[in-house]
Structure formats: C-alpha cells, structure tokens
Amino acid sequence: MAPLSLTLGYVPGATPAKWARIWTERHGGVPLELRSVAAAAAADAVRAGAVDVALLRPRGDTSGLSVIPLYEETTVAVVPVDHVLTAADEIRAADLDGEPTLLPLDDVVEWVQAPGARIDHRPETTKDAIELVAAGLGVLVVPQSLARLYHRKDLTYRPITDAPSCPVALAFPDGPQSELVEEFVGIVRGRKAGSSRGQAQSAPKRTAREKTLAKQAARAAAGKVARKSGRAERGRR
Missing domain, CATH: 3.40.190.10 (Periplasmic binding protein-like II)
Structure with a gap:
C-alpha cells in the first residue's frame, strides 16, 4: 500500500519552503508533494482535488473553499x-x-x-x-x-x-478535512508540535491582586508551620 501523502499547490511567487520544512521535521514519513499551479487555476485545482491545499492569491472566485489570509505583498x-x-x-x-x-x-x-x-x-x-x-x-x-x-x-x-497590496492565502475545500490537511493548517497557523485543538485550554493568567493574595496566603501558611515546629521543639527539651 502506497504511503499517505499531502499535495501542496503554490502559485508563482509564493514561498512554501518554511511550512514544507516544518512538515518534514514533524512528519518525515508522510511525503509532502509541492506542485506549482498557475494563479488563475489555483482555486479550481483545490476544488477539483488536484491539490489538497494551496498557497494562492485570493482573487476571483473562491466559492467552496476555506481561505486563511497569510500575508500582504508590496x-x-x-x-x-x-x-x-x-x-x-x-x-x-x-x-x-x-x-x-x-x-x-x-x-x-x-x-x-x-x-x-x-x-x-x-x-x-x-x-x-x-x-x-x-x-x-x-x-x-x-x-x-x-x-x-x-x-x-x-x-x-x-x-x-x-x-x-497583494494578499496571499492558504486555501482548502470547505467542510470536514482529513487529518493531514488539519495538521498542515495547524502548522501554517503556528500550532506547536504535539499540540491539539482538542487539548484543554491553559489556565488563565492571574491578576496582580490574585498573585498578591496568593503570596500572602503562602507566607501565612509558612508562618504557621514554623510556629508549630518551634513549639514541638520546645516540648522535646
């Protein structure tokens, strides 16, 4: 059985090298095929399944596609x-x-x-x-x-x-995506290796007042422990 792979289309001038490198570092066993596509044909290539995702210039008809803006060119x-x-x-x-x-x-x-x-x-x-x-x-x-x-x-x-300016975006078909497409989208969005959209959110940062109260509580608890230790020491003498 042939190994799974992902095909990334890119229009002239777009630079997929950064994301291709990250993909190879994280998924070396899954080939990423890079395919150059004409700017006018890029959206159709994604809709037709000729490429799984594409770096394109979102000019014209992008119906049926999810489009994530990436950067603006001079x-x-x-x-x-x-x-x-x-x-x-x-x-x-x-x-x-x-x-x-x-x-x-x-x-x-x-x-x-x-x-x-x-x-x-x-x-x-x-x-x-x-x-x-x-x-x-x-x-x-x-x-x-x-x-x-x-x-x-x-x-x-x-x-x-x-x-x-001239925008460049990542495009892929609307609707449910394969795990490989989801992973590539995550890489483009800056998701770290090993992270998952399903993981629990990290705890919110505490306010300055909450930090102060926590320190006061910690000092009070430490004082109680010290006083108990002192009394126990005197009792043994």
Missing part, C-alpha cells in the same frame, strides 16, 4: 535599470501617469483605477510581460515576489507606496 513597478523612475527608492501611483503599462492576462494585482496608459496588447503571462519591459515597451505592475522571481540584470523595480 506592489511594485518593474522598469529598465535606466528608467527615469529609478531616480527614487520608491514611487507613488501618480508617477506612473502617462507611462505605457503592460497588463498580462494572468495579472494578479487588484487595482481598479490603476495608473498608466494601458497598452492594447496583453501578454499571455507575467513572464512574457517581463520580456516586453526589457524591450522597452512599457512598465509592469506586479507583487514584489514576482519581480524577484523573474529578475533580470537589465531590469529593476520600485515599490509603489499608495498601491493596493
């Missing part, structure tokens, strides 16, 4: 290294006004009124758009992780301070 503008926008360490949306801006079909930045002059041609992928930026055809707005993923020596990027 949105950046990718430009050639000699572009005028590289004069500053960071830019504002207004700095992109009038700039030819590429919008790939797999765009993941939810920016309804994004600045820039949209180019009619839409590259199929972000990677294709990066090639067009390098050719001097326009600017590309992406999450910072994608700018790093497709890094080139002739390109750089600048954070856009007033742009919307």
Whole structure:
C-alpha cells in the first residue's frame, strides 16, 4: 500500500519552503508533494482535488473553499535599470501617469483605477510581460515576489507606496478535512508540535491582586508551620 501523502499547490511567487520544512521535521514519513499551479487555476485545482491545499492569491472566485489570509505583498513597478523612475527608492501611483503599462492576462494585482496608459496588447503571462519591459515597451505592475522571481540584470523595480497590496492565502475545500490537511493548517497557523485543538485550554493568567493574595496566603501558611515546629521543639527539651 502506497504511503499517505499531502499535495501542496503554490502559485508563482509564493514561498512554501518554511511550512514544507516544518512538515518534514514533524512528519518525515508522510511525503509532502509541492506542485506549482498557475494563479488563475489555483482555486479550481483545490476544488477539483488536484491539490489538497494551496498557497494562492485570493482573487476571483473562491466559492467552496476555506481561505486563511497569510500575508500582504508590496506592489511594485518593474522598469529598465535606466528608467527615469529609478531616480527614487520608491514611487507613488501618480508617477506612473502617462507611462505605457503592460497588463498580462494572468495579472494578479487588484487595482481598479490603476495608473498608466494601458497598452492594447496583453501578454499571455507575467513572464512574457517581463520580456516586453526589457524591450522597452512599457512598465509592469506586479507583487514584489514576482519581480524577484523573474529578475533580470537589465531590469529593476520600485515599490509603489499608495498601491493596493497583494494578499496571499492558504486555501482548502470547505467542510470536514482529513487529518493531514488539519495538521498542515495547524502548522501554517503556528500550532506547536504535539499540540491539539482538542487539548484543554491553559489556565488563565492571574491578576496582580490574585498573585498578591496568593503570596500572602503562602507566607501565612509558612508562618504557621514554623510556629508549630518551634513549639514541638520546645516540648522535646
């Protein structure tokens, strides 16, 4: 019988390494398969069971899924290294006004009124758009992780301070989960090894007054013991 395993899907730019390492440390006998999925197809992959859980960008339809927000990514503008926008360490949306801006079909930045002059041609992928930026055809707005993923020596990027951030989340099917999925969700949520959602809650912290009263009671009890010991000692003499 083949060993049980868990399949973790992740979209370009997402970094599953931390959680994969923790999984291996705790469940070395249960393989964790990492599978890259396109951003637009990630939710469908979870719903169809192609992956058990996925690190995805919760844009679009997430019906039928439980979604746990993980972190927010900075949105950046990718430009050639000699572009005028590289004069500053960071830019504002207004700095992109009038700039030819590429919008790939797999765009993941939810920016309804994004600045820039949209180019009619839409590259199929972000990677294709990066090639067009390098050719001097326009600017590309992406999450910072994608700018790093497709890094080139002739390109750089600048954070856009007033742009919307790009969320990354963990998604898995709604409803009862397998023990493996529950365990992975617990790891992502920071649950310690050996802990369980079913364990009793730890005792609540005592207030300062309760601590003081407890100390007074302990000192009083110690005094009684000392006095009894003293009387017993005198009685033996």
